[in-house]
Amino acid sequence: MRVVLKRRLKPLAWPRHFLTPVSVFMALMLGALLFFWVGANPLRAYVEIFKGAFGSFYNFSEVLVRGTPLILCGLSVGLAGKMLIWNIGAEGQLVMGGICGAGVALFLSSHIPTFMMIPTMLVAGFLGGALWGFIPGFLRAKLQVNEIITSLMLNYVAIFWLEHLYFGPWRDPAGRGFPGTAMFPEVAWFPRFFGTRVHLGLLVGLGAALVVWFVLAYTRWGFEIKVVGANLRAAQYARIDILRNILWVMVISGGLAGLAGICETAGIHYRLQQGLASGNGYVGIIVAWLGKLRPASIVVISILLGALMVGGDQVQITMHVPSAISLALEGAILFFVLGGQIFQDYELRIQSEAG
Amino acid sequence: MSGSDLPRTPAVLMKGIVKRFPGVTANRGVDFRILKGEIHSLLGENGAGKTTLMNVLSGFYQPDEGEMFVNGQKVSFRSPRDALDHGIGMIHQHFQLVRNFTVAENIILGVPGPWTLNMDNVEKSVDEISNRYGLAIDSRAHIWELSVGEQQRVEILRMLFRKVNILIMDEPTSVLAPQEIESLFETMRKIKNEGRSVVFITHKLEEVLEISDYITVLRRGKVMSTVRPEKVRERDGTVSTELARMMVGREVILEVGKQPMKTNRVLLKVDNVSVMGDRGELAVKGISFTVRKGEIFAILGVAGNGQRELVEAIVCLRQKQGGQILLAEKDISACLDSIAYIPEDRTGLGSVPDMPLMENVALTNRARFSKGPLVNWKAVREKALGLIQEYNIAAPSLEMKARQLSGGNLQKLILAREFTQDPLLLVAEQPTRGLDIGATEEVWQSLLRQREKGAILLVSGDMKEVLSLADNILVMFRGQAMDIISGEDEKGIERIGPLMAGLR
Numbered sequence: 001m002r003v004v005l006k007r008r009l010k011p012l013a014w015p016r017h018f019l020t021p022v023s024v025f026m027a028l029m030l031g032a033l034l035f036f037w038v039g040a041n042p043l044r045a046y047v048e049i050f051k052g053a054f055g056s057f058y059n060f061s062e063v064l065v066r067g068t069p070l071i072l073c074g075l076s077v078g079l080a081g082k083m084l085i086w087n088i089g090a091e092g093q094l095v096m097g098g099i100c101g102a103g104v105a106l107f108l109s110s111h112i113p114t115f116m117m118i119p120t121m122l123v124a125g126f127l128g129g130a131l132w133g134f135i136p137g138f139l140r141a142k143l144q145v146n147e148i149i150t151s152l153m154l155n156y157v158a159i160f161w162l163e164h165l166y167f168g169p170w171r172d173p174a175g176r177g178f179p180g181t182a183m184f185p186e187v188a189w190f191p192r193f194f195g196t197r198v199h200l201g202l203l204v205g206l207g208a209a210l211v212v213w214f215v216l217a218y219t220r221w222g223f224e225i226k227v228v229g230a231n232l233r234a235a236q237y238a239r240i241d242i243l244r245n246i247l248w249v250m251v252i253s254g255g256l257a258g259l260a261g262i263c264e265t266a267g268i269h270y271r272l273q274q275g276l277a278s279g280n281g282y283v284g285i286i287v288a289w290l291g292k293l294r295p296a297s298i299v300v301i302s303i304l305l306g307a308l309m310v311g312g313d314q315v316q317i318t319m320h321v322p323s324a325i326s327l328a329l330e331g332a333i334l335f336f337v338l339g340g341q342i343f344q345d346y347e348l349r350i351q352s353e354a355g
Numbered sequence: 356m357s358g359s360d361l362p363r364t365p366a367v368l369m370k371g372i373v374k375r376f377p378g379v380t381a382n383r384g385v386d387f388r389i390l391k392g393e394i395h396s397l398l399g400e401n402g403a404g405k406t407t408l409m410n411v412l413s414g415f416y417q418p419d420e421g422e423m424f425v426n427g428q429k430v431s432f433r434s435p436r437d438a439l440d441h442g443i444g445m446i447h448q449h450f451q452l453v454r455n456f457t458v459a460e461n462i463i464l465g466v467p468g469p470w471t472l473n474m475d476n477v478e479k480s481v482d483e484i485s486n487r488y489g490l491a492i493d494s495r496a497h498i499w500e501l502s503v504g505e506q507q508r509v510e511i512l513r514m515l516f517r518k519v520n521i522l523i524m525d526e527p528t529s530v531l532a533p534q535e536i537e538s539l540f541e542t543m544r545k546i547k548n549e550g551r552s553v554v555f556i557t558h559k560l561e562e563v564l565e566i567s568d569y570i571t572v573l574r575r576g577k578v579m580s581t582v583r584p585e586k587v588r589e590r591d592g593t594v595s596t597e598l599a600r601m602m603v604g605r606e607v608i609l610e611v612g613k614q615p616m617k618t619n620r621v622l623l624k625v626d627n628v629s630v631m632g633d634r635g636e637l638a639v640k641g642i643s644f645t646v647r648k649g650e651i652f653a654i655l656g657v658a659g660n661g662q663r664e665l666v667e668a669i670v671c672l673r674q675k676q677g678g679q680i681l682l683a684e685k686d687i688s689a690c691l692d693s694i695a696y697i698p699e700d701r702t703g704l705g706s707v708p709d710m711p712l713m714e715n716v717a718l719t720n721r722a723r724f725s726k727g728p729l730v731n732w733k734a735v736r737e738k739a740l741g742l743i744q745e746y747n748i749a750a751p752s753l754e755m756k757a758r759q760l761s762g763g764n765l766q767k768l769i770l771a772r773e774f775t776q777d778p779l780l781l782v783a784e785q786p787t788r789g790l791d792i793g794a795t796e797e798v799w800q801s802l803l804r805q806r807e808k809g810a811i812l813l814v815s816g817d818m819k820e821v822l823s824l825a826d827n828i829l830v831m832f833r834g835q836a837m838d839i840i841s842g843e844d845e846k847g848i849e850r851i852g853p854l855m856a857g858l859r
Binding site: 221224226227233234236237238239 | 707722728
């Protein structure tokens, strides 16, 4: 007797709305085992996570704060993914965006009119990330260098630049050894809303999602990107300039992650400091693929993962379990959701050994 | 009507085979038997289920229903290896050879044996088998050095090396020149005379009459009939319309009613053009010809003689090494908007299988349907709906994916899309390959209509197609133009066969 996966004649229609919740539930069950293992009551832990994320207005606002960079990083990875380009470098692009935006805030604030300050920082952040996306894009387009490797390695280069700057030339002289630059002048602070830490970055993220959606659905360029991703040879046949598109997609993709960097820097920290590279760029990969590369889904997934993180912090405080469990949960959800897709296209069959 | 003269146990018996794929049922309860020492032709239009049935027999697919018996014993194959262990081997249309390996290395590949390998011995036994069956080949040559016909011989040798009793060949003649076909048939007869069996999948009626002991006709996944060739041969030796009717279920007329060409101005001028192939060899060696407005100019040859490279150079998808290509007296790279190209590879090149039909219609037309950076999807939708009506494309909705269309309907969609560009020059590469007779006729009619508007460069390996459509025929062999023959020139046409094989 053996168990075989058999491809369905037609993908099942009903699990489309059903598979993901079931997969998430399975992941939560696995998480329950983990909680059990560290000696916590799983049910109470999940209640705490939920309360931590949605229990109060302030808690939910923190969810949005955590979700903001994920939206932008998810869009960054997702846009490149549409073309089957693997941008693993959102983390480094985020950091470069932060650096360039911070440079504007720190050194140009006296030369720029107040109302232009924040737009200039956003542009600088976008360009910083775009530069960091351009490098792997250029190498891929012109020299066929694998962008997974180059974009990944540039993450470390960007992080070293970041450390060099805040430990070295940009260090806050009054900071007494704190690893970070001086505080930005107040004109360079992104506005926050409703007395919470929710800041302009959320609107930037939502706006970017809208733009990416529009570009993919309605523009010729977006159509070309989708064709390249779906059938490279047909794209050549249709005379789509693939190399130029790779370059542009990587530039825009890098720019989106760069926006995440400047939004974190100017919306939360108000300075360039340790902790900017906290893995949002990598979580962006998870977000993009859980959201099936669709901008709207990417927004939703970002907020849900933000909720998981905020809730994870909460159980750490109230139940003294490591907050890393929320990372483990995140991983489990990704695993189960992506793995669960298989049941839409395949059926499990138990076959008896036939002579 | 099955043969009544069989006291023998059939070598293979398939009963009630059903095989379903997403969207189609390829075999709907097929009964099929193969006797020892016979050449059994499996005839049918494309999509009739011939290849699927044989993939089931050779272990590539597992049937959803039905039973199989080999020499009277019930079997069920989980893999091609299982089938090979029972002496059943299949040669696919697309050869499964490692290009960087030698002939002998390919033949020993996957053969169970001790973990040491003596290539000298392998080469010796390969040479022995190839001598015995008249399959001239150098066992030390690399696959990439070989012509398609030679590669086919390697595939046959591989099966003979494995000592198969049932050799299945999927459309083996479609890649061969007439002379090569004769020698393939010679080999098939030798195999048969040793008491082994050959299954010959084809949709070419004449070949079937020449070689088979039995003919099984499949249509839409069902067996229409199993007959002896004598029963379907007319007194003058030609195929009876009976056989064609079994295949398609209706009378097939292959007359296309072409009007003679009017003498017009030259549109395309190809002058001494040379093109490199993928491996850096000179695939096209100084070819020159002209195509006039209102002309269908055919390039005919056995696949792999430089036609693809020449076409890719003409449509500017490949760099040329020398020479000049002019369209309406301008360099062709400046007239890309005036060229439409219907590639041979419909799903790999001509369409995006995972995208909806609407987006596939926009594929090469996107500039036409754009306002600034935006695509006007509403206009695309209207155009696509119009094309589906006009070209009789069986597509229930524009949202369905291109891969859900049958080959014929997809080809009509691509054709329709390319016609809408109103091209000066239409390049059609194997436009009816793999299509059934009905779809072929429709494609031919569309091409003839388009001919009135511009020039058509038709690249084909199908003599019947070329003779039905072309005003002038260039025969290509090993990258060279053997000759250009007028479609009206009866004497010239007789020379085409030898020319295709490189004999002047």
